[in-house]
Amino acid sequence: xxxxxxxxxxxxxxxxxxxxxxxxxxxxxxxxxxxxxxxxxxxxxxxxxxxxxxxxxxxxxxxxxxxxxxxxxxxxxxxxxxxxxx
Numbered sequence: 001x002x003x004x005x006x007x008x009x010x011x012x013x014x015x016x017x018x019x020x021x022x023x024x025x026x027x028x029x030x031x032x033x034x035x036x037x038x039x040x041x042x043x044x045x046x047x048x049x050x051x052x053x054x055x056x057x058x059x060x061x062x063x064x065x066x067x068x069x070x071x072x073x074x075x076x077x078x079x080x081x082x083x084x085x086x
Contacts, residue, residue, distance in 0.1 A: 002032040002061045006050045008041030 003026065007019040016037065023035040034057060038046045047054075 002034070004034045004036070004054065004057050004061070006036045006038060006046055006054060008038050008043060008046030008049075010040050011043045011046065013043035 005019060005023060007014070007016055009016055011019075019035075023033060026033045036050060036053065038049050041049050
């Protein structure tokens with residue numbers, strides 16, 4: 001499963017050094033990782049700055065969302081679980 005991590009270099013909530021270490025470990029474990037550092041951004045404002053690149057990554061990586069006009073069929077397992085919970 002692909003993973004995207006966006007880290008602001010001015011983040012004081014989650015220091016860059018911790019995210020760098022996590023990224024190194026995940027890469028060593030062959031995680032499909034995209035790691036982006038955003039210069040001068042903190043823990044929250046990094047999301048505003050990176051929104052376009054995050055949206056692009058999601059469009060390229062994530063499976064398409066189901067059509068809201070077509071309700072999903074319930075899984076047979078979910079139906080069985082409802083029947084057992086009564």
